[in-house]
Amino acid sequence: MNDDGTSARRATRVSFEVETLVPTVHGEFRFRAYHDRVAGTDHLAVVSGDPSGPGALVRVHSECLTGEAFGSLKCECGPQLDAALDLIAQHGGVVVYLRGHEGRGIGLLNKLRAYRLQESGLDTLEANMALQLPVDAREYGAAAAILAELGLTGIRLLTNNPDKVTQLEEHGITVTERVPLIVGRGDENAGYLDTKRDRMGHQLPGDSRPNPMSP
Ligand SMILES: [Zn+2]
Numbered sequence: 004m005n006d007d008g009t010s011a012r013r014a015t016r017v018s019f020e021v022e023t024l025v026p027t028v029h030g031e032f033r034f035r036a037y038h039d040r041v042a043g044t045d046h047l048a049v050v051s052g053d054p055s056g057p058g059a060l061v062r063v064h065s066e067c068l069t070g071e072a073f074g075s076l077k078c079e080c081g082p083q084l085d086a087a088l089d090l091i092a093q094h095g096g097v098v099v100y101l102r103g104h105e106g107r108g109i110g111l112l113n114k115l116r117a118y119r120l121q122e123s124g125l126d127t128l129e130a131n132m133a134l135q136l137p138v139d140a141r142e143y144g145a146a147a148a149i150l151a152e153l154g155l156t157g158i159r160l161l162t163n164n165p166d167k168v169t170q171l172e173e174h175g176i177t178v179t180e181r182v183p184l185i186v187g188r189g190d191e192n193a194g195y196l197d198t199k200r201d202r203m204g205h206q207l208p209g210d211s212r213p214n215p216m217s218p
Pocket of ligand 1: 067069070071078079080081
């Protein structure tokens with residue numbers, strides 16, 4: 004036995020509270036709600052089919068009020084959540100929806116402050132730094148605890164963010180495959196997505212900026 008305490012920490016990080024069936028435009032899902040004993044927030048696991056066993060399709064999705072409730076075009080969170088729900092409805096799997104992750108963890112007010120600075124020409128990373136905030140303050144201990152509670156050990160993770168894979172693995176979750184989730188690119192968020200690709204290591208295609216080498 005070589006347990007460094009990871010599994011014990013996972014077992015106490017969240018408490019399962021309630022499960023109920025919810026029909027949605029994407030299909031009918033089991034909504035399983037958890038309380039996060041460390042962050043004090045509540046999270047959801049949206050479950051389709053029986054995801055236990057190896058190779059379950061999983062999206063670990065950070066709450067984004069502006070993108071999901073209001074259809075903001077400044078990010079691609081809304082289309083990513085929709086696409087993930089469609090995929091798990093079709094193939095089975097889980098979307099872990101993490102509350103308290105607004106603005107990559109800096110909160111709604113600071114996210115809007117960062118947007119305001121972006122109007123002056125800063126990119127998403129520079130705006131956070133100008134506010135003396137972390138570029139990415141999210142942590143995934145609760146997500147790992149929820150996946151463990153669901154009996155998932157080896158998952159196929161829907162993400163373009165290699166750091167999310169690394170963080171989940173550090174919390175004891177084995178990611179057998181990273182499945183890209185390339186949706187929602189448009190004129191309004193092309194610069195934001197380019198910054199995530201070029202400065203934050205996200206695996207994204209395309210380049211909206213003018214190419215100085217082209218005529
Ligand atoms: Zn967003």
